Amino acid sequence: MRQYIYWIGPYRYNWHEELEIMLILKGNVEMNCGGVSYLLQEDDLILIDSNVGHASLARSEGSIAMVIHLDPEYLREYYSPIEDYRFFGCTGGDNRNSQEAKEIRRAMAVLITRMDTANPLERLRFEQGLSHLLLLLFQLFPPRRIDRSEAAKTRRQEEMRGSIVHFVEENYRQRITLKELSRLCGYNATYLSTWFKTNIGLNFYDYLMRVRLREATLELCSTDKTILEVAGDNGFGDVKSFNVCFRKTFGKSPGEYRRQILAENKGMDFKEKRRFLPLDDTSVNEKLESYQLEFESLWESGALSAGRRLMYQEMTAGILGQTEAVRQLSRNLSDQVEEIREKLEHMRKTL
Numbered sequence: 001m002r003q004y005i006y007w008i009g010p011y012r013y014n015w016h017e018e019l020e021i022m023l024i025l026k027g028n029v030e031m032n033c034g035g036v037s038y039l040l041q042e043d044d045l046i047l048i049d050s051n052v053g054h055a056s057l058a059r060s061e062g063s064i065a066m067v068i069h070l071d072p073e074y075l076r077e078y079y080s081p082i083e084d085y086r087f088f089g090c091t092g093g094d095n096r097n098s099q100e101a102k103e104i105r106r107a108m109a110v111l112i113t114r115m116d117t118a119n120p121l122e123r124l125r126f127e128q129g130l131s132h133l134l135l136l137l138f139q140l141f142p143p144r145r146i147d148r149s150e151a152a153k154t155r156r157q158e159e160m161r162g163s164i165v166h167f168v169e170e171n172y173r174q175r176i177t178l179k180e181l182s183r184l185c186g187y188n189a190t191y192l193s194t195w196f197k198t199n200i201g202l203n204f205y206d207y208l209m210r211v212r213l214r215e216a217t218l219e220l221c222s223t224d225k226t227i228l229e230v231a232g233d234n235g236f237g238d239v240k241s242f243n244v245c246f247r248k249t250f251g252k253s254p255g256e257y258r259r260q261i262l263a264e265n266k267g268m269d270f271k272e273k274r275r276f277l278p279l280d281d282t283s284v285n286e287k288l289e290s291y292q293l294e295f296e297s298l299w300e301s302g303a304l305s306a307g308r309r310l311m312y313q314e315m316t317a318g319i320l321g322q323t324e325a326v327r328q329l330s331r332n333l334s335d336q337v338e339e340i341r342e343k344l345e346h347m348r349k350t351l
Contacts, residue, residue, distance in 0.1 A: 001070050001130065003112050005284055007275040008063040012214065013055035013165065013200070013207075015158075018069035019087055020048040021137065022056075023108055025287045027063025029056055031090075032201035038090050043097070045104060046090045047141050051158055053165075053200060057210070057249075061260070064277065064284070066108060075134075079143055089141025100140040106295035107133040109288040113279065157199060160185060172211045173235045178204055209245055212236060216246075220258040227254050 002018075008029055022031075024040045031038045031046055033054040040046060048054050050072045056065075072082050079085045091101050107129060114126045167184055168176065178189040181204070185192065196204045216234040219225055225233070231242035231254075246254050277284050 001068065001074070003066070003068045003108075003115055005064060005066045005112070005277045005279070005281075007277065008056050008058040008065055009214075009217075009275070013053060013211070015051050015053045015161075016069070017050055018071055019050055019075075020054075021068040021070070021108070022046050022048070023066045023105060025064040025066055026283065027061070028059040029063050029065065030059050031056055033090075034088070035198045035201045037201045038092075040090070041096070043101075043105065044091045045101060047088055047137060049087045051154075052088070053161055055200075055210070064287075066112065068108065068111075084145055084148070086144045086146055087138075087141070088144075089137075091140075095140070098140075100136055102291075102294050104133065104136045104140065105291045107136060109291040113288070160195075161199060168208060168211055172208060172215070173233065175235075176208060208235075210249075213245065213249060216242070216254070217257065220254055221261050230254065 005025065008027070013032075022040075022045070024042055024044050026042055028042070029040045031040055031054060033046065033048055034052050038046065039059070075085075076082045091098075095101055111126065111129050111133060114122055114129065117123060117126070163185060164181060167181065178192050182189045182192055187195070193204060196202065196207060200207055202210070212235045216230050216236070219230045219233065220227075223230075227242070228239050231239050236242040236245070243253055246252075246257070250257055252260070279285065279288070
């Protein structure tokens with residue numbers, strides 16, 4: 001498992017073996033996932049399955065997300081065979097502020113503060129917290145079992161997607177058409193057009209434009225190239241089409257974007273794939289604390305069910321009991337140290 005917080009950049013399409021849980025801490029983010037587009041607002045959650053292609057696009061400046069990547073093997077003991085299950089879910093206006101969503105946000109906030117510890121008790125608490133998070137998550141977004149034929153179709157789609165994405169990544173600076181892609185994949189252009197919309201969530205030319213914009217924004221922030229040079233080097237026919245596309249996507253011109261980003265991020269290495277934020281960042285720290293307070297308010301209001309309140313009480317009692325045991329051990333060690341010190345002092349005087 002990995003967990004981190006990062007700034008969401010212009011556009012990034014990828015897929016991986018791990019399940020992904022994303023929580024928007026700040027801003028608005030467009031997610032293209034499994035052929036569908038979702039507009040996520042602050043406090044929204046999305047659960048993305050293993051090997052499902054997805055892309056994020058920040059729709060407002062300074063958008064921040066917390067992400068958990070989890071190896072699916074972790075779930076095999078509970079959902080087996082794991083290959084036959086699909087995991088997905090997304091909050092919106094109807095359940096963003098539900099009891100379950102608030103509990104999940106609080107659980108994620110607690111987990112990230114307990115990572116990378118060598119203390120055995122803290123590691124056990126972390127495992128307990130992770131299990132509790134997954135329980136809440138799958139109650140909100142129940143996993144779906146599929147048949148083997150659907151699984152085989154999914155694997156074929158993954159192979160096709162890999163070939164297409166690789167071709168675009170290698171050739172986005174050039175003029176690319178659906179006809180060229182059809183020759184590469186062995187499908188006709190009409191089928192490919194439908195495939196893009198169904199599997200990536202965008203039509204082919206929108207996807208190609210976003211890849212070009214991704215690279216163009218990187219060059220705007222990391223080079224001294226003129227706007228004309230950036231446009232030409234990234235597949236745009238002329239500056240006018242670059243400006244129109246850029247303003248439509250980001251709400252500002254390339255020049256305005258460059259000035260704002262450079263002013264707000266002095267010394268930043270924009271060539272990094274992700275720009276991570278530390279937990280002691282002021283905005284991050286305040287947001288994580290707000291999730292804790294939100295949960296405490298939920299507790300005090302009595303909104304939690306009696307069973308769930310009992311569970312939390314038992315967890316708290318267990319933690320307090322462990323803490324008291326550690327304190328008692330510390331007192332015993334102190335007494336032993338004092339006893340040894342007295343014996344040494346007695347021996348010194350005797351000698």
